[in-house]
Amino acid sequence: MRSIKFLYLVSFLTMFCVGNANAEITVIVNQANSATLSKDDVSRIFLGKLKSFSNGDTVMPVNVSNSVATRALFNKSVLNKSSRQVKAYWSKLVFSGKGTPPKEFGSDAKVKAFVAATPNAIGYIDSANVDASVKAVFSL
Amino acid sequence: MRKTTLKSFCAAIPFIFAGASASAADVNLSGFATITAGSTTSSEELYDGYTSDLDFNQDSLFALQISSDLGDGLSVTAQLIARGEDDWEPAFEWAFLGYDISDNWRILAGRQRVPFFMYSDFLDVSYAYHWISPPNSVYSLPFDTFDGIGAIYSSQIGSVDSTVHFIAGRNQEELLLETGEMGQPDFKNIVGAAWTLSGEWLTVRAALFQAEMTLDVPQLTPLSQGWINAGYSDIGANIIADKDDILFGEVGFQIDYNDFLVVAEYTHLDLENTGQPDQDSYYVSLGKRFDSVMFHVTAGADDDVQANMMGNVSDNPAFDGLKAATAGVIASNKLENKYLTVGFNWDFHDLSTFKFEVTQFDDNIRDVNDATLVKLALTTVF
Numbered sequence: 001m002r003s004i005k006f007l008y009l010v011s012f013l014t015m016f017c018v019g020n021a022n023a024e025i026t027v028i029v030n031q032a033n034s035a036t037l038s039k040d041d042v043s044r045i046f047l048g049k050l051k052s053f054s055n056g057d058t059v060m061p062v063n064v065s066n067s068v069a070t071r072a073l074f075n076k077s078v079l080n081k082s083s084r085q086v087k088a089y090w091s092k093l094v095f096s097g098k099g100t101p102p103k104e105f106g107s108d109a110k111v112k113a114f115v116a117a118t119p120n121a122i123g124y125i126d127s128a129n130v131d132a133s134v135k136a137v138f139s140l
Numbered sequence: 141m142r143k144t145t146l147k148s149f150c151a152a153i154p155f156i157f158a159g160a161s162a163s164a165a166d167v168n169l170s171g172f173a174t175i176t177a178g179s180t181t182s183s184e185e186l187y188d189g190y191t192s193d194l195d196f197n198q199d200s201l202f203a204l205q206i207s208s209d210l211g212d213g214l215s216v217t218a219q220l221i222a223r224g225e226d227d228w229e230p231a232f233e234w235a236f237l238g239y240d241i242s243d244n245w246r247i248l249a250g251r252q253r254v255p256f257f258m259y260s261d262f263l264d265v266s267y268a269y270h271w272i273s274p275p276n277s278v279y280s281l282p283f284d285t286f287d288g289i290g291a292i293y294s295s296q297i298g299s300v301d302s303t304v305h306f307i308a309g310r311n312q313e314e315l316l317l318e319t320g321e322m323g324q325p326d327f328k329n330i331v332g333a334a335w336t337l338s339g340e341w342l343t344v345r346a347a348l349f350q351a352e353m354t355l356d357v358p359q360l361t362p363l364s365q366g367w368i369n370a371g372y373s374d375i376g377a378n379i380i381a382d383k384d385d386i387l388f389g390e391v392g393f394q395i396d397y398n399d400f401l402v403v404a405e406y407t408h409l410d411l412e413n414t415g416q417p418d419q420d421s422y423y424v425s426l427g428k429r430f431d432s433v434m435f436h437v438t439a440g441a442d443d444d445v446q447a448n449m450m451g452n453v454s455d456n457p458a459f460d461g462l463k464a465a466t467a468g469v470i471a472s473n474k475l476e477n478k479y480l481t482v483g484f485n486w487d488f489h490d491l492s493t494f495k496f497e498v499t500q501f502d503d504n505i506r507d508v509n510d511a512t513l514v515k516l517a518l519t520t521v522f
Contacts, residue, residue: 049294049301051243066490084432084490091521092268094170095205096253096261097217097236098246098292 025070025077026127028112028134030119033057037122037137043078045122047089048099053120061102062123064111074124077140171204171522174266176273178515187501187511188276189225197224199273199517201264203233213240221264233264234285248290255305255334256281258345258392258405266519270401270436270485272495275423277440277479278405281388286311286330299339306333307349317357318473325355325381332388341397347390353414355381359469360415366462378449379466381414401427401436417446417474432487441478446470476504492520 027042029035035053037045044050046061053059064071066083075086093099105111108125115121116133127139176199178190185191189198201224207217218235222228236250253260257279262268273279288309295302311327332349360380368376392405406422423440450466453459483497495517503509 049296084487087490087521088268091172091265092262094207095172095203095219095265095268095521097205097207097219097234097238097248098261100168100207100209 024127024140025073025124026130026139027078027122027124027137028115028130029122029137030115030117031133031135032119033122033135039078039138039140042122042137043080046074046079046102048093048101057120060118060121062111062114062121063102063104064108064123064125065104065106068107070108070124070126073140078124167206167208169204169206171202172265172267172520173202173522174264174272174517174519175200176515176517178513181512181514184508185511185513187499187509187513190513190515197228199515200224202228203264204230214238236290244294246292246294248292249288251285251287252290252307252309253284254286254307254311254330254349256284256347256349256388257390257407258336258343258394258403260284260334265521266495266517267491267493267521270425270427270434271438271481271483272497272515272517272519275405275425275438275440275479275481277421277442277477278407278423280421281409282315282325283311283313283327285313286327288330297337301338303336303338304333305336307331311351319357319359321358323355323357325353328352328354328383334390341395343394343396345390345392347388349388351386351388353381353384353386353411355414357381357415363462363466363469367466370459370462372453375449375453375466378413379415379470381411381416384411384413386411386414399429401425401429401434412447415470415473417444417470419444419475434485434487436481436483436485438481438483439478440481442475444474444476446474474505477509478502478504489520491522492518494518 027037033053033055035055035057041050045059046063051059072083075081075083079086081089090101094101105114108129111123112125112129112134115123130136175196177194177196178198179194180187180190180192183192201221203219203221205217205219207215209215215238217238219233220230221233222230232251234251234253236248236252239247241247253263255261257274259269259274263274263279263284266272286307286309288307291306293304308331310330312325314322314324317323328351330349330351332347334345334347336343336345357380364376364380367373367379387410388407390405390407392403395402402425404422404424409419411418420443421441423438425436425438427434427436450463453463479499479501481497481499483495486494488494497515499513501509501511501513
């Protein structure tokens with residue numbers, strides 16, 4: 001919890017800086033993905049409620065594991081849930097056979113590599129790690 | 141909880157997993173477990189399977205779920221549960237094939253949970269709700285699974301998520317009768333649907349199901365024959381369950397706002413002409429979270445209504461014996477009670493919770509059944 005408050009403090013301070021370059025996390029998709037996405041769309045994708053992009057392709061969301069700070073920030077600022085609430089949400093779907101949670105990768109670098117290589121993948125990484133191999137959708 | 145034995149599904153497994161070749165599908169293994177210890181507070185009290193001796197088996201369970209994504213929208217899922225109350229003998233609770241026809245429609249075929257209640261889908265997953273197990277008054281139907289087809293339609297109405305779950309199937313699992321014997325029911329042509337609407341903090345739900353019930357209850361059969369011989373064949377037919385239509389309805393809502401939780405469900409089971417009373421059950425639960433700790437209180441009741449089936453029987457004393465015997469059997473099935481549960485949860489770990497509950501149970505008909513039950517549990521998912 002302390003690390004989240006610190007991140008919030010940093011985010012708050014960086015709001016006064018110009019441009020997206022100082023945002024904390026960036027949602028990324030494959031370079032070839034032409035779809036448009038709002039924050040609500042991304043939330044619904046990562047909760048298994050939205051299954052296709054606006055261009056018709058099936059979504060493939062990927063999470064970074066819980067041990068990475070980006071995950072907690074994503075849960076809070078995009079999904080509006082704590083890690084535990086996310087786990088409980090997916091438990092209900094998994095144990096009723098109605099859904100499976102997104103794949104998880106151990107680090108931002110692995111998420112970025114997967115999204116760069118998979119046309120319908122969508123993920124999120126620390127804004128500082130964004131490069132030309134992936135397309136940025138929006139930053140928070 | 142009724143279940144199918146391992147044997148009956150061993151035959152099905154090769155067919156279920158035949159499609160899951162090592163290269164095409166990934167097989168996922170997950171699970172959940174609950175270890176519960178409980179006891180009543182005095183030696184004369186018996187409630188919910190517990191006595192005043194500390195019991196670790198009654199509600200404890202260990203479950204494994206196997207699922208495999210076979211690609212192209214097809215998946216197979218099975219859940220195996222070993223329950224302490226069944227001597228930890230593992231059995232397949234349900235197993236089905238799922239197929240995503242489109243983004244909105246999903247079809248399920250096999251043995252599945254009947255979506256009777258708000259928590260039916262994850263009935264045994266204590267981690268997914270705040271109690272140790274859902275309230276007894278409502279969550280106590282004779283069966284919770286069926287063999288057949290299910291269809292789930294998911295859509296969005298404005299900013300609200302809508303899910304309609306249709307089912308059609310049958311259940312023939314043996315069940316425990318009031319007398320302690322095992323009965324062989326046939327719940328045929330089970331059809332119905334449950335509709336859930338979820339917004340940001342409010343979820344509302346309504347469900348309606350119908351089935352054709354046949355169940356041979358040993359004490360009622362001779363009474364039924366007695367009535368037929370006495371010239372009252374309609375009473376004879378009404379006190380046994382033989383291809384009789386039964387109806388189940390449920391409404392419920394859940395408010396999960398900031399750290400407050402309010403859940404309530406009301407159910408009505410219409411068992412007219414089966415020799416069983418109609419059952420009205422409900423509960424209201426309130427909870428408040430403080431960081432990783434939660435306090436909750438739940439009040440519920442069972443209120444059965446038995447129509448007078450012998451209203452048109454003549455006053456001839458020759459029928460007194462039959463009337464008394466019939467009334468006696470029917471009355472023994474009638475439930476009228478209320479209970480209050482107070483509980484406390486501690487999420488000491490992201491994947492595990494410690495739960496503590498005390499329930500005061502009041503039987504309005506038979507005071508000897510009044511009891512106070514204390515339960516502690518550790519629940520986890522993995």
